[in-house]
Amino acid sequence: MTYAPVADVLAGKYGVNDTVTIKGWVRTRRDSKAGLSFINVHDGSCFDPIQVIALNTLENYDEIIRLTTSCSVSVIGTVKQSEGQGQSIEIDAQSLEVLGWVENPDTYPMAAKRHSIEYLREHAHLRPRTNIIGAVTRVRNCLSQAVHRFFHEQGYFWISTPIITASDTEGAGEMFRVSTLDMMNIPHDEQGNVDYREDFFGKETFLTVSGQLNVETYCTAMSKVYTFGPTFRAENSNTSRHLAEFWMIEPEVAFADLSTVAKLAEDLLKYVFKAVLEERLDDMTFFAQRVNKDVITRLENVVNSEFVRMDYTDAIEILKNSGKAFEFPVEWGVDLSSEHERYLAEEHVGAPIIMQNYPKDIKAFYMRINDDNKTVAAMDILAPGIGEIIGGSQREERLDVFDRRLAEMSLNQEDYSWYRDLRRYGTVPHAGFGLGFERLVAYVTGVQNVRDVIPFPRTPGNAQY
Amino acid sequence: MTYAPVADVLAGKYGVNDTVTIKGWVRTRRDSKAGLSFINVHDGSCFDPIQVIALNTLENYDEIIRLTTSCSVSVIGTVKQSEGQGQSIEIDAQSLEVLGWVENPDTYPMAAKRHSIEYLREHAHLRPRTNIIGAVTRVRNCLSQAVHRFFHEQGYFWISTPIITASDTEGAGEMFRVSTLDMMNIPHDEQGNVDYREDFFGKETFLTVSGQLNVETYCTAMSKVYTFGPTFRAENSNTSRHLAEFWMIEPEVAFADLSTVAKLAEDLLKYVFKAVLEERLDDMTFFAQRVNKDVITRLENVVNSEFVRMDYTDAIEILKNSGKAFEFPVEWGVDLSSEHERYLAEEHVGAPIIMQNYPKDIKAFYMRINDDNKTVAAMDILAPGIGEIIGGSQREERLDVFDRRLAEMSLNQEDYSWYRDLRRYGTVPHAGFGLGFERLVAYVTGVQNVRDVIPFPRTPGNAQY
Numbered sequence: 001m002t003y004a005p006v007a008d009v010l011a012g013k014y015g016v017n018d019t020v021t022i023k024g025w026v027r028t029r030r031d032s033k034a035g036l037s038f039i040n041v042h043d044g045s046c047f048d049p050i051q052v053i054a055l056n057t058l059e060n061y062d063e064i065i066r067l068t069t070s071c072s073v074s075v076i077g078t079v080k081q082s083e084g085q086g087q088s089i090e091i092d093a094q095s096l097e098v099l100g101w102v103e104n105p106d107t108y109p110m111a112a113k114r115h116s117i118e119y120l121r122e123h124a125h126l127r128p129r130t131n132i133i134g135a136v137t138r139v140r141n142c143l144s145q146a147v148h149r150f151f152h153e154q155g156y157f158w159i160s161t162p163i164i165t166a167s168d169t170e171g172a173g174e175m176f177r178v179s180t181l182d183m184m185n186i187p188h189d190e191q192g193n194v195d196y197r198e199d200f201f202g203k204e205t206f207l208t209v210s211g212q213l214n215v216e217t218y219c220t221a222m223s224k225v226y227t228f229g230p231t232f233r234a235e236n237s238n239t240s241r242h243l244a245e246f247w248m249i250e251p252e253v254a255f256a257d258l259s260t261v262a263k264l265a266e267d268l269l270k271y272v273f274k275a276v277l278e279e280r281l282d283d284m285t286f287f288a289q290r291v292n293k294d295v296i297t298r299l300e301n302v303v304n305s306e307f308v309r310m311d312y313t314d315a316i317e318i319l320k321n322s323g324k325a326f327e328f329p330v331e332w333g334v335d336l337s338s339e340h341e342r343y344l345a346e347e348h349v350g351a352p353i354i355m356q357n358y359p360k361d362i363k364a365f366y367m368r369i370n371d372d373n374k375t376v377a378a379m380d381i382l383a384p385g386i387g388e389i390i391g392g393s394q395r396e397e398r399l400d401v402f403d404r405r406l407a408e409m410s411l412n413q414e415d416y417s418w419y420r421d422l423r424r425y426g427t428v429p430h431a432g433f434g435l436g437f438e439r440l441v442a443y444v445t446g447v448q449n450v451r452d453v454i455p456f457p458r459t460p461g462n463a464q465y
Numbered sequence: 466m467t468y469a470p471v472a473d474v475l476a477g478k479y480g481v482n483d484t485v486t487i488k489g490w491v492r493t494r495r496d497s498k499a500g501l502s503f504i505n506v507h508d509g510s511c512f513d514p515i516q517v518i519a520l521n522t523l524e525n526y527d528e529i530i531r532l533t534t535s536c537s538v539s540v541i542g543t544v545k546q547s548e549g550q551g552q553s554i555e556i557d558a559q560s561l562e563v564l565g566w567v568e569n570p571d572t573y574p575m576a577a578k579r580h581s582i583e584y585l586r587e588h589a590h591l592r593p594r595t596n597i598i599g600a601v602t603r604v605r606n607c608l609s610q611a612v613h614r615f616f617h618e619q620g621y622f623w624i625s626t627p628i629i630t631a632s633d634t635e636g637a638g639e640m641f642r643v644s645t646l647d648m649m650n651i652p653h654d655e656q657g658n659v660d661y662r663e664d665f666f667g668k669e670t671f672l673t674v675s676g677q678l679n680v681e682t683y684c685t686a687m688s689k690v691y692t693f694g695p696t697f698r699a700e701n702s703n704t705s706r707h708l709a710e711f712w713m714i715e716p717e718v719a720f721a722d723l724s725t726v727a728k729l730a731e732d733l734l735k736y737v738f739k740a741v742l743e744e745r746l747d748d749m750t751f752f753a754q755r756v757n758k759d760v761i762t763r764l765e766n767v768v769n770s771e772f773v774r775m776d777y778t779d780a781i782e783i784l785k786n787s788g789k790a791f792e793f794p795v796e797w798g799v800d801l802s803s804e805h806e807r808y809l810a811e812e813h814v815g816a817p818i819i820m821q822n823y824p825k826d827i828k829a830f831y832m833r834i835n836d837d838n839k840t841v842a843a844m845d846i847l848a849p850g851i852g853e854i855i856g857g858s859q860r861e862e863r864l865d866v867f868d869r870r871l872a873e874m875s876l877n878q879e880d881y882s883w884y885r886d887l888r889r890y891g892t893v894p895h896a897g898f899g900l901g902f903e904r905l906v907a908y909v910t911g912v913q914n915v916r917d918v919i920p921f922p923r924t925p926g927n928a929q930y
Contacts, residue, residue: 003720005620005688023720024688025891043719044687045620070891074720099720100862100892108890125883126890128686137687141622148613155470155510157606162921163628163672163695164641164710166928176629176643176665178672180699183659186648194648200641200699200709201928207628207643214921214930221593222509222602223470223489229695230628234645234665244665245629254508255468255488255539255564397565418590418930425573425591426490426535427565456627456679463631463666465679465883 007046009079010089018079022050022091023099025129026071028112029064037064039096041073044128047135047282051090052077063098068105069112070129073098117452124456124465132290135283136453139276140441146275147228147249147437150268156224156251161211163230166203167415174234175206176244207232212250212432213366213419216395219252219430220422226251228437236460240449243438245458252432258368258377258394259309261431262354265381265390266307268435269352273299276444283445292446298385299444305351310344312336312358312375318348335362336380338387345382353382365409366419367393368431369401379433386443392433399423472511474544475554483544487515487556488564490594491536493577494529502529504561506538509593512600512747516555517542528563533570534577535594538563582917589921589930597755600748601918604741605906611740612693612714612902615733621689621716626676628695631668632880639699640671641709672697677715677897678831678884681860684717684895685887691716693902701925705914708903710923717897723833723842723859724774726896727819730846730855731772733900734817738764741909748910757911763850764909770816777801777823777840780809787813800827801845803852810847818847830874831884832858833896834866844898851908857898864888 003021004014014020024043031037035056040049052075054064067073077091102108110126120127127133148158164178180200181187187195196204208214211227218225227250234244251268253261276284277299287295310318319330319340328337336344336355345353357375360367367376377394396402402423406413413420441453451457456465468486469479479485489508496502500521507514517540519529532538542556567573575591585592592598613623629643645665646652654660661669673679676692683690692715699709716733718726741749742764752760775783784795784805793802801809801820810818822840825832832841842859861867867888871878878885906918916922921930 007620023893025686044622045689072891072893099894100888100890102891103889110890125682125886126686128683134686137622137624137683141617141624144623145613145617148610152606152610155472157509157602158609159602159606159920160695160712162710162923162928162930164697164923164928165930167930174645176645177648178641178643179648180639180641181648183642183644183646183651186651200701200925201923202926203928205928217590217930218593218602218920221490221591221599224510230625232629236665245627247625421590423565424568425565425575426537426567428488428537429564455624455683458627458629458666460665461667463627463629463668463670465627465630465632465682 003074005045006041006043006048006050009050009091010046010048012089014079016079016081019076019094020079020091021074021076023074024072026067026069026073028069029067031065039064039067041075044134047131047286051082052093052096053090054093054096058093058096060096064096067098068102068108070102070108070110071098072100117449121451121457131286133452135286136441136445136447139280139283139445140453142276142280143272143441143444144228144437146272147268150271151226151251154224156226157218157222159215159218159225159227160229161208161214161227163208164201164205165208166201166205175209176232176234178205178207209233210248210250210434212252212434215250215252216419216422216430219254219432220426220428223254238460241439243450243454243457243459246450246454247437249435249437250432252430254428254430256431257429258356258379258431261392261433262309262356262379265392265433266354270303273303273444277303287446294385295444295446302352302383307352307354307381308349309354309356311356315344315355318344322348333359333361341382341387345387346384350384352384355380355382363393365405365411366395368396369405383443386439389439389443390433390435392431394429394431397423397427397429399427468539470510471506471508471513471515474515474556475511475513477554479544481544481546484541484559485544485556486539486541488539489537491532491534491538493534494532496530504529504532506540509599512596512751516547517558517561518555519558519561523558523561525561529561532563533567533573535567535573535575536563537565582914586916586922596751598917600751601906601910601912604745604748604910605918607741607745608737608906608909609902611737612733615736616691616716619689621691622683622687624680624683624690624692625694626673626679626692628673629666629670630673631666631670640674641697641699643670643672674698675713675715675899677717677899680715680717681884681887681895684719684897685891685893688719703925706904708915708919708922708924711915711919712902714900714902715897717895719893719895721896722894723821723844723896726857726898727774727821727844730857730898731819735768738768738909742768752911759850760909760911767817767848772817772819772846773814774819774821775809776821780820783809783813798824798826806847806852810852811849815849817849820845820847828858830870830876831860833861834870848908851904854904854908855898855900857896859894859896862888862892862894864892
């Protein structure tokens with residue numbers, strides 16, 4: 001049987017006095033002495049539940065007055081203009097069927113009261129039933145849809161780069177091993193090393209840390225491509241900004257330099273923030289009331305601001321002349337730390353900064369060397385209230401320069417043979433960036449910990465469900 | 466500098482006599498005795514390259530006549546109505562800059578000639594430069610965008626279920642272990658077993674085989690959800706239909722029975738096929754000419770057909786009475802094999818079949834027991850020309866029935882505690898299905914082997930790049 005999403009009923013897509021069926025879960029029930037009950041029914045389609053009014057003349061009213069939070073119900077009723085406060089439309093029940101009871105409501109883990117965010121995390125299978133995680137889920141979905149739409153409208157192709165990989169060429173950190181070897185009976189080769197020839201893939205394999213190098217192969221054939229998939233870091237980081245498993249968005253653009261992708265990143269952020277403001281104001285209003293009062297205004301500020309381009313070298317001067325006593329001293333050549341980034345974005349500029357041209361010694365081997373031979377065409381986008389949200393670069397497309405850089409960094413040409421092929425055969429200037437999706441969702445919603453913006457977070461010691 | 470995608474120029478988005486810049490890679494070059502060269506330039510934005518006409522009056526014409534396949538170029542030129550055959554629009558070059566040469570054209574692996582599909586697979590980093598893999602990439606992107614659009618328009622939320630998981634509850638087959646333990650120094654516990662307490666997650670973890678059980682937790686809170694992410698099978702299957710790493714689409718719908726999701730699956734397939742026919746007729750025409758002449762007509766047939774619902778029990782009768790000598794004998798209770806499925810879909814019905822209500826003994830523990838207590842509310846969609854393309858079921862939402870089934874199958878209640886919670890607290894009828902994305906792309910394009918429809922295929926012994 002078809003039924004109406006609560007979002008559609010509340011949005012006025014059905015006429016007053018129409019009969020509709022809604023299905024969902026009870027949020028709260030309140031009985032009136034006048035012989036009727038007010039039941040808030042939620043189905044996840046929008047932030048608000050809808051109020052159902054059930055009279056004691058309904059044949060199963062004895063059941064209705066036993067309804068508790070999370071009981072599932074199917075209601076046939078009449079759409080009414082509400083006279084109560086806080087909602088515009090309500091439903092007069094013609095019938096209410098209980099689909100599922102809650103076993104022992106007194107011990108139900110998601111009873112209708114305030115729970116700490118840490119408590120919710122320990123009940124990750126039930127937490128989508130709460131206001132906050134429901135709102136995060138809708139905003140997360142809105143952002144992901146907007147990301148795909150943004151790239152699709154501009155002629156980018158989504159590329160699924162491999163999750164399991166045999167190369168640690170990115171060198172971005174510790175990796176998870178993927179194996180089917182019998183751990184109680186590891187095979188060894190003649191030299192006494194683990195014999196990965198007997199493993200599933202015939203060699204040692206890992207979970208990917210980034211799809212960038214892989215997606216460059218498609219960029220240098222299809223021009224405009226992007227990835228949107230899971231990536232992994234086996235880092236023992238127990239912070240509010242780190243996950244062992246997280247989703248990444250990585251566009252890669254041929255015939256592009258650093259300023260082209262800096263503009264692309266700015267356009268992308270503005271596009272997806274606008275989508276959230278237009279499509280999910282219900283959830284954003286909740287976040288502004290309960291989580292961080294600035295979440296809406298800071299998105300609006302980003303949408304309406306011109307991102308400020310700043311050279312790393314100039315930033316160092318600004319920081320030195322700031323008169324601030326930073327915990328980490330500032331000197332040309334150091335990596336900027338969070339306190340520096342926040343000072344620049346929040347106090348000095350008051351708008352997102354596209355920081356460009358970092359010292360080559362603190363950046364990855366694939367970034368393009370600038371003419372000064374000291375810096376690379378790399379950028380980070382620093383946003384007020386969160387710090388670094390995007391990191392990107394122009395890639396070194398000149399084979400001779402690339403080979404010199406590999407040698408300088410004591411990296412092996414043979415390990416990069418397929419990557420070098422892209423420079424040997426019709427090389428083109430190209431550039432791209434990476435955007436950590438959970439950090440984006442955390443920034444948009446104001447939720448402090450990335451563990452609360454992904455359904456089942458993976459962190460050191462945690463892989464439940 | 467901005468430039469025009471070849472797709473836009475060929476689609477007539479620029480006026481005749483407009484000056485445009487295009488950037489791309491040379492496909493072919495032909496020199497005329499009249500002192501000019503015809504250069505086909507491709508940029509991946511559509512199937513066709515654009516023809517550039519370069520006169521020998523260009524100052525670097527000596528370079529131009531040395532251009533070979535895959536050299537990268539930037540062309541400024543005038544849009545012209547073409548008088549040649551096969552293209553409507555061409556470009557008269559005002560200038561042509563060579564961005565990147567091809568090192569040793571004679572040994573360039575993707576030289577302009579026919580390569581076998583197996584040869585291309587061995588050069589997976591260069592194969593997107595070919596007609597066939599370029600076309601697959603655009604169609605794959607079109608399908609994935611259409612999948613997200615379909616669900617988003619209908620109010621579904623995309624849920625990213627975990628890739629790394631500690632539970633093998635689906636029991637769908639062999640899994641890959643994920644670990645950071647030192648393979649040369651495996652820790653053991655008091656009993657002499659591997660001590661996974663010392664592993665990254667504090668327990669043994671694997672790559673997911675399906676997001677279904679996880680996404681049910683969101684379905685029973687948000688009503689309409691879907692996953693679209695990578696899944697893994699450590700099966701030693703070297704067939705044209707198996708990958709160790711593949712992408713899956715898994716919608717899960719609350720307040721739904723089997724027929725609701727059967728209809729959803731039918732609508733989804735029709736929607737995405739229509740998108741391909743509307744948006745990628747250029748690539749589909751290529752597949753029809755070079756790969757399988759039926760690819761367009763069979764998509765049109767699916768779009769225009771009414772899927773036929775058929776009970777497993779009736780199918781067995783039809784197969785028994787078919788007079789066909791099948792390799793695998795048919796008896797109520799057996800799993801249908803490919804020859805049976807193809808006979809039914811291709812010969813008996815001639816349209817996609819939604820096969821329903823399979824014997825419970827050949828299906829998974831979570832499928833809903835029908836009133837006959839012999840069958841479950843499961844379905845497979847069988848398409849002419851490929852066989853099974855979707856598998857789904859209504860889930861057992863009745864706690865007592867579910868517990869009896871676990872006991873019957875000697876499964877442990879404690880292993881399913883969080884899954885059982887969904888049945889203890891406001892349980893609702895719900896159903897869903899899984900669609901293997903690579904099999905879908907293979908079906909749409911007519912490409913025989915799923916290894917050729919994913920950028921970097923992972924199969925036993927293969928994890929290159």
